[in-house]
Amino acid sequence: xxxxxxxxxxxxxxxxxxxxxxxxxxxxxxxxxxxxxxxxxxxxxxxxxxxxxxxxxxxxxxxxxxxxxxxxxxxxxxxxxxxxxxxxxxxxxxxxxxxxxxxxxxxxxxxxxxxxxxxxxxxxxxxxxxxxxxxxxxxxxxxxxxxxxxxxxxxxxxxxxxxxxxxxxxxxxxxxxxxxxxxxxxxxxxxxxxxxxxxxxxxxxxxxxxxxxxxxxxxxxxxxxxxxxxxxxxxxxxxxxxxxxxxxxxxxxxxxxxxxxxxxxxxxxxxxxxxxxxxxxxxxxxxxxxxxxxxxxxx
Numbered sequence: 001x002x003x004x005x006x007x008x009x010x011x012x013x014x015x016x017x018x019x020x021x022x023x024x025x026x027x028x029x030x031x032x033x034x035x036x037x038x039x040x041x042x043x044x045x046x047x048x049x050x051x052x053x054x055x056x057x058x059x060x061x062x063x064x065x066x067x068x069x070x071x072x073x074x075x076x077x078x079x080x081x082x083x084x085x086x087x088x089x090x091x092x093x094x095x096x097x098x099x100x101x102x103x104x105x106x107x108x109x110x111x112x113x114x115x116x117x118x119x120x121x122x123x124x125x126x127x128x129x130x131x132x133x134x135x136x137x138x139x140x141x142x143x144x145x146x147x148x149x150x151x152x153x154x155x156x157x158x159x160x161x162x163x164x165x166x167x168x169x170x171x172x173x174x175x176x177x178x179x180x181x182x183x184x185x186x187x188x189x190x191x192x193x194x195x196x197x198x199x200x201x202x203x204x205x206x207x208x209x210x211x212x213x214x215x216x217x218x219x220x221x222x223x224x225x226x227x228x229x230x231x232x233x234x235x236x237x238x239x240x241x242x243x244x245x246x247x248x249x250x251x252x253x254x255x256x257x258x259x260x261x262x263x264x265x266x267x268x269x270x271x272x273x274x275x276x277x278x279x280x281x282x283x284x285x286x287x288x289x290x291x292x293x294x295x296x297x298x299x
Contacts, residue, residue: 013044016066017143025065032289051077059296060085061234066140071097086173086292088264089299092240096262099169100137109238114258116171122158127170137167147200160229174258178191182246182277185295188229189277193218217282237264243295260267
């Protein structure tokens with residue numbers, strides 16, 4: 001086999017609130033790549049000021065979530081050093097990580113997002129009709145996110161979201177189904193439906209085994225599935241993403257789908273959605289890691 005790469009550095013851990021998830025993702029990726037025959041070095045990133053890539057590594061698999069993983073920070077460093085890396089460019093990552101900028105871009109190209117706005121001061125009354133969804137503008141893993149169904153919940157929800165960088169995105173809460181579409185090297189994977197307690201896919205529901213139920217593939221008509229996959233690819237293109245990603249949706253009772261966000265470095269833990277979708281498409285976990293690795297470049 002003619003491999004593009006031989007010795008891989010997997011970056012994991014990081015400095016964000018998603019550090020623990022990233023450590024698990026990186027360890028899983030390393031196991032998957034070793035199963036494919038690669039020589040793998042795992043590096044725990046503990047500072048944004050110093051990213052050590054061991055000599056002899058010819059590619060980096062970025063398994064860092066959140067700040068300095070998905071916001072373009074580590075991608076800028078790797079690009080400046082001329083080291084090929086997995087995933088999107090620094091510009092694409094920055095755009096996808098900022099939910100305000102993501103919304104603006106998706107609206108520009110005519111993609112459906114929930115009605116919403118970005119605030120930097122706490123509102124005295126709900127800025128949209130309840131229920132609403134409150135989330136930090138630049139954060140991941142549902143950290144700081146809250147569904148607000150009553151006025152007395154607004155203050156604490158906004159305060160929690162605001163502690164993660166200031167700006168807070170407030171959107172209409174779309175009552176309906178939680179769906180997601182993974183993308184690997186421009187291929188849209190089968191749609192996954194998430195059934196979470198109370199209909200809210202929060203941090204606990206995401207990362208505690210057995211709390212949420214995953215329907216893979218989602219029980220949808222062929223037309224619905226195809227429409228969501230096509231929309232996910234449009235989101236991927238609109239944000240100039242590459243390599244891998246996962247687009248999250250809410251599907252309203254009337255059948256209308258709303259784009260919530262693009263995750264540029266989705267999780268690879270035992271409960272993560274991208275590996276589940278890949279498995280439904282007949283792609284084993286090691287093969288998934290291999291395909292993502294071979295899409296790497298100096299973006």
